[in-house]
Amino acid sequence: MTTGWRAARADLWPLLVTMLVVALTVGITVAVPTRLGERADTAVRTAVALADPPADLVVTSTYGPGNSDATADATDTTSSVDDAARAMVAAMPRSLRPVLGPPTAAASSTELGISTARLPAGGVLWMTYLWAGHEPAVRWVSGAAPGRPGDDGAVQLGLSEAVAQSLGVSAGDAVQTIKPDRSVVPVLVTGVFEALDPHDPVWAARPEVLRPTVGGPSTAPTTLVAGLLSAASLPAARAALEADGVTRTFRFPVDAQALDHEHSAALVRQLAALEASPDVLHAPGPAPRVTTQLDALLTQAGERVAATWSQATVLLAGLAGGALLVLLVAADLLARRRSEALRTVRARGATLAGIAGRAAAESAVVVGLGAAVGVMVGLLAAPGPVTWVWVGLVAVVGVLAPPSFAAWTAARSEARRVSTDRHQRRLARRVRTVRRAAFEIALLVLAVAALAALRRRGAVSASGPADLVLAAAPVLVAAAGALVLWRAVPPLLGGVLRVARGSRRAGPLLAVARARSTSAALPFVALVVVASLAVLCGALAGTARAGQSAGSWDAVGADALVRTTTPDPSLQVLAKTVAGADGVEAAAAGRVQARSQLFGVPGVDEVRVLAVDPATYETLLSRTPFGAAPELAVLSDASQAATTGAAPGRLPALVAADLLGSRPSLRWGDVTIDLDPVGTVPALPAATPDGAPAGATVVVDRAALAAVVTAVATERARRTGGTPPRAGQAVADPNTVWVVGPGAAAAARTASAESGGLVLARTQWLADHRSDPLVSGLLMLVALVAAACAGLAVLVVVLDAAASAPGRGRSLATARVLGLRRHDAARVAVGELVPPTLVAALGGTVLGVVLAGAIVAPLALRLVTGQSGNPAVAVPWWALMPAVLLAATVLVVVAVESTSRRRESLGQVLRVR
């Protein structure tokens, strides 16, 4: 034990390096899964909290025809609505209870037509009973709460002040409402109320009770209002609306904060079961229905989490692979430092097993301490369960590597002396070559197979963690590439050595000769691998960042976007207004119609139609990364005739290249128009504002579209004797305004404040996307792994330099004895260490960039960038820093070595040891 402790103390720093590498790797692999788990929970909660429409679980139930009784009192309502809600709460499956809030119940009539003096064009009215543990709290401004019908038999209804005002009625007024079958339902407005708490969730079931809204196309808007029934007035309303004109909805809000990723899958299964068998809830009525977005949202979020896990696994596998190689380098260094001692104990009769056992005992202590520190640091950084698989992998290699190298070194020392027999030397060389070639070919085949599988299947799995072999593909490819590169090093150095031999000076010869004889495959491969992983991570981070920016252009299409849910001619005015605002370079209005039917082209059924003013849109595009689009000028020229033509003709269109020469037809509203492909679609936003792929796109001139559609509709009316379309009828009104310029977002917000259009700013999209918990978490991991790999690369350089330091020291001391100047000796050291390091670093850089290109698609980086397609690889300048960092490390190592040698007496260096 004492001897072991002395040996450990003598080689303290390689042991400390081993401990550091183990601690670093274990720390990261312990902390990352927990941190990702937290982010997964946040992602699930955010997805549910921001869902639009909300993720509420809704039970819908009718009463069934003929089940009403106009004379029934409030108890009928209490039992059919209030008590039914309570019963469902009691029957709710246990796993769903923590995530669902208390229900809001509503019994709402079918849409009833209503027209008043204030609303001569008519509107839509719902009569609604609301309950959320109680009826909504109101103050009756005039009149009283509705009750059972009076002698007139009219359904009694209360109205909010806003609704009463929009209808122009007051308490005591009678109004006629029209059922879908055109029969009349008389209604008496018994009172006008004010909500005591307008934000009470109970109102959310039918917001039109408090606020009239306007729906329908802008050319024919419809006012939508609702009146409030009481428990006492609902039975009469049900009777008046027979058959079955009242529907009950029980809305259970979802508490997003009660959700987590771990239990999502179980929840999804439970929700699916509930949707399939609503009877479980004891819901009333003949055919209750359970609907919710929650299962879809959880599934979607789960897939994103699984994808992020897969991506993280690839990164962690890379880090672990790099760390394992560094542990091997450290073990090799340890064995080299102890080679004399190992040779001695072997010569004294120690068995290889005994030597390995002693080394294993030491490494177990070192690795155990490192792992313990790593686990502690990991748990401090992210308290939670420990993923032992990574810890185990690192620990096993960390413990086994030193004894393996020690035994190998001891065994090799028996036949250490090079034979003077040329044939024996050649034979030994051949055996080594065959052994090495077999190993390298095996690794190469494994790496190629893993990469091929990764590219075919992708690293991202929506169902579970990534396959470890697939996840290790990058590190395997890096290792195989490093070995191939290593094959090139000896000939390269041999060539340089030939040049150095021709030189007059001693320095170049010494440097290259030492570099050639001391360069070892293991540290070289380790250096290439960790450098390539660092560069790979840098390239992935750069690609993600550039891709996110490109994704923002794809989703928004400009610096800002104004959208309306229905086409609105006022957007043309808005576009002109915005175009003149400060900081706006261009603005264009257009109609974006997703999923329009296309006929006559095999394989393409639906397209996105972009109806724009070609000239304006071209100007706008030229100020975006999509660039100039001369195709739009072609479209504009071709559309001139169609715009002015009175007879129905073909509509010029820009289409996908493979549709050129075809004769497609487009369904637009209730007409079908023939398209005339005149060119290919230029580079355009490839996604919808919500990030979904836009798919195939057809671009047409908006004016030409309107003219052709009108001409086709007129011709059809002439043929069929129908009503021809009105002149100026809005068939191609815009629903989108794109704005470009530094002031685009502000100008769009200001201009759209009155129109009610939705504004989406590209910078906001980008900020939202980048702050997404999974995206930001993954990018942080990328940065962490890049930094860790860069650190490991520095360690490899230091370890490799330390391994060759004694030999370098002796050779340089000999040369110094012969008269080599001290600073020339330092140059020789630099010349020895820098070329292999630079070759490894630059080779690693190239490998890293190539790997990035190879795995961007299978790694599904588009999920990080938000693009519909795979992002283009973008290598930021700082991703190339490892080469500079490693060269600087060599200079520091040489400076330290040189300083320490200054204290050595040359006379002592060459004495018998």
Place this chain on the structure above:
Amino acid sequence: MTAGAGATVRLRGVHRTFGHGRAAVHALRGVDLDVAPGELVALVGRSGSGKTTLLNVVGGLDRPDEGSVLVDGTEVATLTEDGQDELRRERVAFVFQTFGLIPELTAAENVGLPLRLHEAPAAQRERRVELLLELVGLTAHALQRPDELSGGQQQRVAIARALAASPRLLVADEPTGQLDSETGLSVMALIRGVVEAEGMTALVATHDPVMIALADRAVHLVDGLLVEDVGHG
């Protein structure tokens, strides 16, 4: 202790102590020594008597704490580091017990190294290397590395390297210490021969009586003091 005005090596009152206080080791304690040009002097003494320290001081690998060390008329004790480098490059050559060859270089490259330090033209260097390898009988081993040579061959390469830059003084520290007697004898004969052929001065630390016998004279070091100076017949 003969003193000569034209000596290649002249030491006067040279002291060298390692360590401090009670742990101090007095390796040289006022050594006076003259070595005449062309003379081969054997430095004899037990291990730890200060032989290597004396050679290091003479060769500019170490500095005396006190005293004067003149080598070929140059005061070595006060030389700067660059001056010491130049001394070793231009005037003094070494042969070590451990041969001191650079394992990454071939025999020919090892021999040519001093000439490279002089930045001699390549053709001139190659000719000189060829000549020296022939002199030590290793022409056939020119492209072999030290670990492919026997101990005697390595020492002969070291001697050839020592002669490469035509130094004025050859300093050899136990040159036959790691060789068997037969090989040692041939190496000793080689040193004797090249000293005479090249007309150089040599200071050789040795235990070997044959080497001592081959020397022009032998001086004895005991505990850092030169206690005896014996001339040979």
